Amino acid sequence: xxxxxxxxxxxxxxxxxxxxxxxxxxxxxxxxxxxxxxxxxxxxxxxxxxxxxxxxxxxxxxxxxxxxxxxxxxxxxxxxxxxxxxxxxxxxxxxxxxxxxxxxxxxxxxxxxxxxxxxxxxxxxxxxxxxxxxxxxxxxxxxxxxxxxxxxxxxxxxxxxxxxxxxxxxxxxxxxxxxxxxxxxxxxxxxxxxxxxxxxxxxxxxxxxxxxxxxxxxxxxxxxxxxxxxxxxxxxxxxxxxxxxxxxxxxxxxxxxxxxxxxxxxxxxxxxxxxxxxxxxxxxxxxxxxxxxxxxxxxxxxxxxxxxxxxxxxxxxxxxxxxxxxxxxxxxxxxxxxxxxxxxxxxxxxxxxxxxxxxxxxxxxxxxxxxxxxxxxxxxxxxxxxxxxxxxxxxxxxxxxxxxxxxxxxxxxxxxxxxxxxxxxxxxxxxxxxxxxxxxxxxxxxxxxxxxxxxxxxxxxxxxxxxxxxxxxxxxxxxxxxxxxxxxxxxxxxxxxxxxxxxx
Numbered sequence: 018x019x020x021x022x023x024x025x026x027x028x029x030x031x032x033x034x035x036x037x038x039x040x041x042x043x044x045x046x047x048x049x050x051x052x053x054x055x056x057x058x059x060x061x062x063x064x065x066x067x068x069x070x071x072x073x074x075x076x077x078x079x080x081x082x083x084x085x086x087x088x089x090x091x092x093x094x095x096x097x098x099x100x101x102x103x104x105x106x107x108x109x110x111x112x113x114x115x116x117x118x119x120x121x122x123x124x125x126x127x128x129x130x131x132x133x134x135x136x137x138x139x140x141x142x143x144x145x146x147x148x149x150x151x152x153x154x155x156x157x158x159x160x161x162x163x164x165x166x167x168x169x170x171x172x173x174x175x176x177x178x179x180x181x182x183x184x185x186x187x188x189x190x191x192x193x194x195x196x197x198x199x200x201x202x203x204x205x206x207x208x209x210x211x212x213x214x215x216x217x218x219x220x221x222x223x224x225x226x227x228x229x230x231x232x233x234x235x236x237x238x239x240x241x242x243x244x245x246x247x248x249x250x251x252x253x254x255x256x257x258x259x260x261x262x263x264x265x266x267x268x269x270x271x272x273x274x275x276x277x278x279x280x281x282x283x284x285x286x287x288x289x290x291x292x293x294x295x296x297x298x299x300x301x302x303x304x305x306x307x308x309x310x311x312x313x314x315x316x317x318x319x320x321x322x323x324x325x326x327x328x329x330x331x332x333x334x335x336x337x338x339x340x341x342x343x344x345x346x347x348x349x350x351x352x353x354x355x356x357x358x359x360x361x362x363x364x365x366x367x368x369x370x371x372x373x374x375x376x377x378x379x380x381x382x383x384x385x386x387x388x389x390x391x392x393x394x395x396x397x398x399x400x401x402x403x404x405x406x407x408x409x410x411x412x413x414x415x416x417x418x419x420x421x422x423x424x425x426x427x428x429x430x431x432x433x434x435x436x437x438x439x440x441x442x443x444x445x446x447x448x449x450x451x452x453x454x455x456x457x458x459x460x461x462x463x464x465x466x467x468x469x470x471x472x473x474x475x476x477x478x479x480x481x482x483x484x485x486x487x488x489x490x491x492x493x494x495x496x497x498x499x500x501x502x503x504x505x506x507x508x509x510x511x512x513x514x515x516x517x518x519x520x521x
Contacts, residue, residue: 072430074444075260076267078274082283083255085438086274089262089431095166097263098428099173101180102439104287105251106156108226116197116231117239121247122153123193125160128186130178135189138175147172149179155227156290156369157439158251166264170273177277180252185244197236204230205503208306209379212313212480215304215501219297219476220317220373226292227370234508253284260435262428294319294371297476301490301498304480311358312385312481313377316392318474320365320372323442328366329453330461331469335364336412337462338399339376343411346376346395356380356388364469368440374469382485386492389477393493399470404462416454 078086107118126149129135142148147164149172160180164172205211214230221228259278261270296319321331339346339362350360357378365372376396380388424430424447437446478501479490490498 072424072447073427075431075434076271077438077444078271080254080275080279082279082281084278084281085258086271087258087260087431087434087438088265088267088270089260089427089434090265090267091262091427092264095264096163097166097169097261097265098161098163099176099259099261099263100159100161100435101176102258102260102435103158103160103251104156104256104439105247106154106158108155108290110226110247112224112229113235114239114243115229116236117243117247118153118158119197119231120190120193120236120239121244122151122158123196124185124189124244125151125158125183125248126179127189127192128184130175131182131184132178133175134184135186141175142172145172149175151179169265173273173277183245183248185241185248187241190239190241190244194236194239197231198233201231201233201236201505205505208309208311208480209313211304211306211503212315212377212478215302215480215503216315216317216375216377216478217373219302219478220319221294232506233511234506237508251287254278254281255283256287258435258438260431262431290369292370296474299474299476299495301493301495302476302478302501303483303490303498304478304501304503305483306480307482307484309382309482310485311379311381312388312479312486313379314385314389314392314480315478316376316389316396317476317478318374318471320363320367320374321469322371323366323368325366327461327465327469329450330457330465331364331366332416333409333412333454333457334399334404334462334465335362336416337404337408338395339363340412340415345398346392349395350378350388350391354391356384356391360392368436368442374475382482383487385479385481385486386488386490389479389490389493393472393477396470396475397472399466404459404466406459409457409459409462413454413457417451420450420454 076086076088076090078088080086107115110117126138127135129138133141138149145164145168147162147168149160149162152159152161160176162172162176204214214228217228218225223229257278259274261274297317321328325331336344338344339360341347346360346362351357357380360376360378362374362376363372364374376392378388378392424433433447434444436442437444477493477495483490
């Protein structure tokens with residue numbers, strides 16, 4: 018007991034001594050005297066204006082049958098990469114055959130050609146460290162190749178053989194179907210994937226070619242004859258763009274490509290996409306997913322096309338709204354209020370159809386309604402909270418600085434030029450981007466916000482565990498909540514098979 022008492026007294030003495038020393042060395046600064054911090058050294062670094070943006074355009078050649086060739090020589094490395102882009106994709110397939118394009122892209126390459134099976138091609142290409150691939154997406158299919166310069170003749174020959182003499186194989190199609198069905202069966206495992214998928218359906222419509230999903234029945238309905246018919250329907254020269262980048266002589270490459278494609282017969286022009294885009298039906302929609310403890314929230318509407326003269330002003334507005342860590346959305350919803358793990362958005366602008374306007378966030382279940390309200394408030398403030406000169410300048414800098422890095426290699430320039438050619442845009446569209454962004458004013462921002470942002474036309478989708486919401490979605494006061502059924506339709510035969518397996 019005595020030892021503890023002495024120790025306590027000694028500690029108290031040390032504390033008092035330290036306090037006295039602190040009192041003696043403390044300098045009291047009068048409240049009317051403000052400390053002036055010198056500017057940080059990095060703030061003194063002069064920022065020069067951006068250099069003129071004039072990317073070297075690919076060599077463009079149009080054959081007499083309408084096929085377009087784009088060549089981008091690059092001798093830095095001994096590689097050659099090429100792609101044959103073909104118009105026509107999943108949006109051009111009937112509802113009953115949804116999934117056909119994915120199956121086509123998968124089994125086209127694996128089936129091989131009339132003279133060499135897909136497995137034989139694998140062995141040949143592996144020995145050369147080369148690849149030839151086929152693919153399909155929303156509006157196109159493609160054959161691509163990549164190889165060392167010295168192997169170009171061999172590898173390009175395989176790509177052309179696949180294009181002109183495909184041997185669609187029933188076994189390879191069945192394998193692709195099995196893989197597709199496995200993906201469909203698992204598509205409700207990920208809550209964020211559900212949210213993104215269902216948000217697209219709200220904006221474009223469940224049966225729209227821009228949002229519909231392949232089902233087990235539609236995948237199983239695809240036959241080899243369907244693949245052959247699609248190939249015959251789309252593969253003709255005036256429906257294709259051939260883009261090649263790498264270590265080659267342009268004159269020699271042109272000669273090779275002319276020899277391969279110039280005598281192909283022209284086909285009918287591929288029809289331009291049509292359709293109406295009314296946007297989502299306003300309201301609140303819910304997907305109840307009891308096995309999660311957070312919510313994915315998407316507030317969605319219709320976006321625009323890149324041909325829109327207001328594209329540049331909308332791009333700047335979008336950068337201020339949701340362009341990154343410094344955006345209004347991030348700063349308010351995540352940084353200040355701490356409501357979201359992730360929050361992001363965009364005013365989508367597609368090349369040949371309206372994109373999607375979306376604001377999305379992930380939050381814990383208990384703050385679902387509060388986070389949704391905060392997101393709605395940020396959208397509303399695009400019309401009511403004035404844009405500032407600082408926001409305008411920062412958004413322009415962000416857009417222009419990041420834009421350059423999207424075209425800092427010849428490969429990227431060629432890819433962009435191919436896109437413009439594919440969608441019928443002028444070749445100088447890229448060079449106009451900088452001038453378009455720099456010309457945007459505060460008045461432009463106010464004008465496009467008032468013209469294009471209409472909260473009354475937005476749909477709100479929440480994917481989460483409804484039992485954990487601190488406040489029900491009806492508290493948003495936006496009408497009744499519409500439940501969305503995400504049950505995966507099962508063909509009767511498969512349902513019976515699964516039921517039988519479960520009873521064994």
